[in-house]
Every structure is written in C-alpha cells, then in structure tokens.
Amino acid sequence: MKVRWRILGGAWKEEDWEEAPLEKIMLKLGLSPEEYIPSVNGKVVTPDYIPKEGDEITFVPVVSGG
Amino acid sequence: MAKCSLCDRDAVYCPRYEGRCYCREHFVKWFEGKVRKTIRKFSFFGKEEHIVVATSGGKDSLAALYFLHKLSRRVPGWKISALLIDEGIKGYRDEAIKDFLRVVERLGVDYKIVSFKEEIGYSLDELVQMGYERGLPYKPCTYCGVFRRYLLNKHARELGGTVLVTAHNLDDVVQTFLLDLYRGDVKKIPRLGPVTGVSSHPKFVRRVKLFYEVPEKEVTIYALLNDVYPSTFVECPYARFSPRWQIRSFINRMEELYPGSKYSLLKSLLALVDALKEKYRERPRTCKICGEPSSGEICRACQLKMELGILDVKL
Numbered sequence: 001m002k003v004r005w006r007i008l009g010g011a012w013k014e015e016d017w018e019e020a021p022l023e024k025i026m027l028k029l030g031l032s033p034e035e036y037i038p039s040v041n042g043k044v045v046t047p048d049y050i051p052k053e054g055d056e057i058t059f060v061p062v063v064s065g066g
Numbered sequence: 067m068a069k070c071s072l073c074d075r076d077a078v079y080c081p082r083y084e085g086r087c088y089c090r091e092h093f094v095k096w097f098e099g100k101v102r103k104t105i106r107k108f109s110f111f112g113k114e115e116h117i118v119v120a121t122s123g124g125k126d127s128l129a130a131l132y133f134l135h136k137l138s139r140r141v142p143g144w145k146i147s148a149l150l151i152d153e154g155i156k157g158y159r160d161e162a163i164k165d166f167l168r169v170v171e172r173l174g175v176d177y178k179i180v181s182f183k184e185e186i187g188y189s190l191d192e193l194v195q196m197g198y199e200r201g202l203p204y205k206p207c208t209y210c211g212v213f214r215r216y217l218l219n220k221h222a223r224e225l226g227g228t229v230l231v232t233a234h235n236l237d238d239v240v241q242t243f244l245l246d247l248y249r250g251d252v253k254k255i256p257r258l259g260p261v262t263g264v265s266s267h268p269k270f271v272r273r274v275k276l277f278y279e280v281p282e283k284e285v286t287i288y289a290l291l292n293d294v295y296p297s298t299f300v301e302c303p304y305a306r307f308s309p310r311w312q313i314r315s316f317i318n319r320m321e322e323l324y325p326g327s328k329y330s331l332l333k334s335l336l337a338l339v340d341a342l343k344e345k346y347r348e349r350p351r352t353c354k355i356c357g358e359p360s361s362g363e364i365c366r367a368c369q370l371k372m373e374l375g376i377l378d379v380k381l
Contacts, residue, residue: 009298034318037286044078044290046068046087060290062283063314 005057007036012056023047026059035062079287082325090291097288100280101133108260110274111229114143118227118271120218121148121170121177123162125289125296126233128169130276132294134231135173147225148177151214154189158302165296180221186213187376194304196374206304209370216367220358222271235277235285240331241313248313253346259339267350267359281328355379 001019006012017025022038026047033047036059040049051057068077070089077087088096105111117134121127131148138144148170152159163179170177183189188196193209222230239258246254260278277285289295305311320327352358353365355377360366371377 009301032318032322034283034322037283037290039290044090044287046077046080049067060286060295062286 001051001053003051003053003055003057005059007031007059008061017051019050021048021050022057025051029059031059036060037062078291079284081281081284083329093287094291097280097284098133098136100284101276102137104260104276104279108274108278110231110261110276111141111144113141114228116145116147116226116228117231118147118149118222118225118229119231120222120233121150121166122233123150123159123164123166123296124233125294126235126277126282126285128165128294128296129285129289129292130231130233131169131175132173132292133288134276135175146175147227148175149218149221149225149227149230150177150179151217152179152181152183153210153214154182154191155302155304156191161298162296168297169294178221178225180217182213182217185217186371193374196376200374202373204370205307207308207310210304212366212370216358216365219269219271219273223269227271230271230273231276232273233277233285234275235280235282236328236332237282237314237317239275239278240317240328240335241310243331243335244313244317245310248309252342255335256339256343256346258335259343266348267352269352269357270350270359279332 001017002014003017004012004014022045023033026033026036026038038045038047038049039058039060040051040055042056068080068087069075070077070092071086072092073089075089075091078090079093080087111117117138119127119131119134121131131146135146138146148166150163150166152163166177166179181189182193186193190206190210190213193213194206197204197209218230218232243255243258246252246258260275262273286295317328317331348361351360351362353360353368354363355368356365358365358367364372368377368379372379
C-alpha cells in the first residue's frame with residue numbers, strides 16, 4: 001500500500017507500507033508516540049489508525065523547537 | 067480507530083494515564099477545563115488583571131495566548147498582551163516571529179517585540195561566540211535563559227502587566243526538576259512552583275506557569291486543533307547542547323512504560339517545593355548596577371555582561 005509520509009519540517013517520502021496500525025509503523029520508524037502526533041490528510045488521529053492507500057501522513061513533533 | 071468515550075466520533079487523543087478517549091470537540095473542552103482547574107487551584111489570576119503572555123512564536127506560547135484570549139472574553143476585567151523576546155538566532159527566530167504575527171493579528175491582541183540586539187547590544191549568536199572566545203563555561207541556553215527572563219520581567223512591567231504568563235508545561239517542569247536533582251541544585255527546586263514572585267520585589271512581575279498540569283503532548287494537540295501550531299517546525303540549533311535533551315528522552319520513555327509517570331514526578335515536586343520553600347526562601351534584592359530585581363547584590367544578567375566584557379562598571 002503506497003502512502004506519502006514525512007516528519008513535519010522534513011521532506012515527503014513515498015513508500016509501500018504494510019497494513020498495520022500507525023503505532024506499529026511508528027515503532028519501526030523509531031518514532032515514540034510520546035514525542036510525535038500522527039496526522040492523516042491534515043487531521044489528528046490516534047496511533048491505532050490503520051493507513052489506507054494514498055494517505056498523506058505527517059508526524060508532528062511534540063517537543064518544542066528550543 | 068478509537069472512538070470518543072463521550073460520543074461516537076473518531077478520537078483524536080486517548081490519554082493512557084486516564085483510560086478514556088476524546089474526539090476533537092471533547093478534547094478541546096476537556097483540555098480547557100483542565101487549564102481552568104489549574105488556574106483556580108493555584109489562584110493564578112484575579113478579576114482585574116493585565117495579563118502579559120510571554121510568547122516565543124512556538125506552539126506552547128501560541129496555545130497559551132489563544133486559550134487566554136478565548137477565556138478573557140468571559141472576564142471583562144482582563145486585558146491580554148503578548149510579549150516576544152527576539153534573541154536573534156539566525157534562521158530560527160525569524161520563522162517563529164512570522165507565526166507570532168499571524169496569531170496576534172488573527173486574535174487582535176496588543177503585542178510588543180523586544181530584541182537582544184537592541185537591549186543587550188548583541189544577538190544571542192554574537193553572545194555565544196563572544197563567550198566561546200573568552201573561554202566562558204556557559205552553554206547557549208544559559209545566555210538565552212538569563213537575558214530572556216531579565217527582559218521579560220522588565221518589559222512586562224513597562225507594559226503595565228500585573229501578571230506574566232509563561233507557557234511552561236508539565237514536561238518542562240518535571241524535566242527541570244530532574245535536571246536540578248542531577249546537578250545537586252536542591253535550592254532551585256522551590257522556584258519550580260506554579261507561581262513565582264508572590265511576595266518579592268516591587269519591580270518583579272508575578273509569574274505563572276499556565277500549563278503546569280498539562281503534558282506537552284496535549285498542548286501540541288490543542289495548538290494543532292486550533293490552528294496555532296507554527297506553520298513549520300524549526301528546531302533551535304542550540305537545543306541539543308542542553309542536557310535537557312537527554313532528560314526529556316528518559317522521562318518520555320518512562321511515561322511510555324508507566325503511564326502517569328510525569329504526574330507522579332509533579333506530585334513529588336510539589337511536596338518538595340512545599341517542604342523547601344522556607345529553607346531556601348530568597349530575599350528580594352535590587353541589583354546595584356541596573357536596579358532590576360536580583361537574588362544577590364548584582365543580578366545574573368549584569369554578572370554575565372561583565373564576564374562577557376560588555377559592561378564596564380566600577381563597583
């Protein structure tokens with residue numbers, strides 16, 4: 001399943017992802033759910049969301065810039 | 067996908083320490099209720115206040131400004147102003163100022179921008195370079211923190227502020243708590259209470275930490291849902307030089323493993339603040355150089371200026 005994803009402030013990447021909840025994918029990407037909030041097509045979602053073909057996923061950093 | 071515990075809409079957040087889920091609408095209500103509870107619990111504001119919000123242009127302070135502006139519509143005796151300190155970090159603060167202006171103009175809030183360059187004579191980038199050349203042992207966050215606090219107090223007072231709001235959240239507070247413990251800086255712990263400067267210097271504007279009981283993650287979601295999250299994420303180039311970076315990762319890991327850990331730390335902190343506040347009570351003094359409030363004969367800002375060689379005084 002093809003999705004576009006990025007960490008806010010970084011470049012978009014297009015990748016094939018397995019059908020799995022975001023929390024599982026975040027674990028593989030090394031993104032802690034305490035430190036990133038997933039947003040799908042511009043809407044905040046909970047980490048149990050299962051991405052669909054064509055989704056645009058942004059991980060928003062929780063930490064402050066400074 | 068998880069559903070809201072109060073209706074059947076899709077959830078945006080499920081705090082693991084609580085075991086419930088909230089949709090967009092119920093999250094905002096729940097969040098605002100939590101902050102109002104903190105305000106009442108620690109008596110942050112009276113009916114008549116000029117509230118100056120220390121705003122960096124980051125998500126926490128913009129969320130604080132948005133929240134207080136919204137709340138102020140129900141309190142006729144409140145005036146809200148925003149104060150931004152531009153420390154001058156190339157490529158970082160410039161972006162944050164754009165976000166700051168977008169939000170203050172949207173809300174119609176009075177604001178003031180004060181720069182290190184105008185007030186101290188040098189930008190933070192220049193101060194860091196000067197300190198490095200002089201072999202001073204300080205990290206960038208030391209110069210930034212000392213001069214920022216100095217200017218916030220001075221300009222909040224000059225604006226006529228009766229209270230200065232900082233957007234410190236639960237994460238900030240418990241991180242500083244652990245940093246103080248690691249450094250053996252126990253006497254600094256009483257400063258980590260929700261309110262500082264209550265009975266101190268006449269030139270000291272009382273300071274409150276608005277998101278004292280709210281995790282940073284929840285402030286971030288609130289900022290996103292209310293369109294005050296900065297348009298892009300730019301990390302401060304000096305952030306990773308601070309030991310706070312490691313402490314933050316450690317606390318977040320503990321929270322993942324043991325939900326509610328941050329609140330447990332806060333509970334311990336409040337007990338210690340209470341136990342230590344008399345022992346380490348700071349006598350308010352006046353800096354004999356600049357006349358601003360100080361904990362010693364000379365304030366930290368003037369001390370740093372002297373060490374940097376940018377303050378020529380005969381004592």
